[in-house]
Amino acid sequence: MTQKPVIFIDGEAGTTGLEIRERLSALPVTLFSIDPARRKDPAARKDAMAAADLVVLCLPDAASREAVQMAATLGDAAPRLLDASTAFRTDAAWVYGFPELAEGQDRAIATALRVSNPGCYPTGAIALLRPLVDKGVLDARYPICINAISGYSGGGRSMIEAHESAGGPAFELYGLSLEHKHVPEIHQHAGLGRRPVFVPSVGHFARGMIVSIPLHLDDLQGHITGSDLHNILQEHYAGQEHVRVMPHEPTLSAEALAGSDKMELRVHAGTHCRQALLTARLDNLGKGASGAALQNISLMLGLNNA
Known part of the structure; x- marks a missing residue:
């Protein structure tokens, strides 16, 4: 009988860590946990890393960098890493964990020692932009403006508690310094040659997200129509399980895919x-x-439902 691969989640008590821990029950893996009282104990964490085939880092950026350094001290016994922070998403030494990004990206993830899990907003923006840039219809220097709204669960524990206890605002813009930490990730992995304007917002609903990007068709390459854009996206994502290109709808609710691992793209x-x-x-x-x-864990460990 083949031994199940061992996974250690460093930071399993956070929002993302708890979600991943719960979802791992559907995969043929063994979860290695340490005593909650020792979760910040470097020796206990290092021992857990040494026992694991794959370590999932669900930590703030600085703590994630420290954890990577800790794993490196294990030498040949060092585990493979999947990082959920923003610390390594533009690092050339890490493979970007968006399997649908381009041809062969899923294979690169499957063999990588270190994979950076994408951000939520960048997942939507890059999914829309990268195929158009690669196809040559969207010039990399096009002045891109990205508007997005997310449920409050994306804001972490303090925002969740504020919305669920006091109600929270119905709608709130943030990141108005235009220096949101997701911008470099979008800039790089969408293949843009010009920094995009990114305007995030949060609504008074727990889960769900819509990313929207307006375009002037006359500023694209060739006499492009909306149908052409739809077809380019459809061709790029043909056969993909998690990303679907859908027909136009007159209205969209951000909450419609709450609880789902799918993403819907529309023109x-x-x-x-x-x-x-x-x-x-x-x-x-x-x-x-x-x-x-x-999805990345399944690819990295060669599991059947990858």
Whole structure:
């Protein structure tokens, strides 16, 4: 009988860590946990890393970097790493964990020693933009503006508690310094040659997300129509299980995919105005976080449902 691979989640008490831990019950793996009282004990964490085939890091950026350094001290016994923070998403030494990004990305993840799990907002934005850039219809220097709304669960424990105890605002813009930590990730992995403007917001609902990107069709390469954009996306994601290209809908609810690991992409185009709106709808804790992590874990460990 083949021994089940061992996984240690460093930071399993956080929002993403708890979600991943719960979802791992569906995979043929063994979860290695340490005494809750010793979760911050370096010796206990190092022992857990040594016992694991794969370590999933669900930590703040600085703590994640320290954990990577700790794992490296194990030498040949060092485990493979999947990092859920933003610390390594633009690091060339790490494989970006978006299997649908481009041809061969899933194979690169499957063989990588270190994989960075994508951010929730970048997952939607990159999914929409990268195929158009690769196809040559969207110039990499196009002035991209990305608007997005997420459920409050993406804000971590303090925001969750604020919304669930006091109600929270119905809608709130944030990141108005235009220096949101997801911008470099989108910039790099969407293949953009110009920094995008990114405007995130949060609504008074727990889970769900819509990322939207407006385009002027006359500024694209060739006499492109909304149907052309739809077809390019459909061709890119043909046969993919987790990403679906859907027909236009007159309205979209951000909560529709809550609890799902799927992502829906759409092109909404005006009949006469030569404008289009690209939208990605996903669960910020599903395909935008723990669902993506499970997809990457399955690929990295060669499990049947990868």
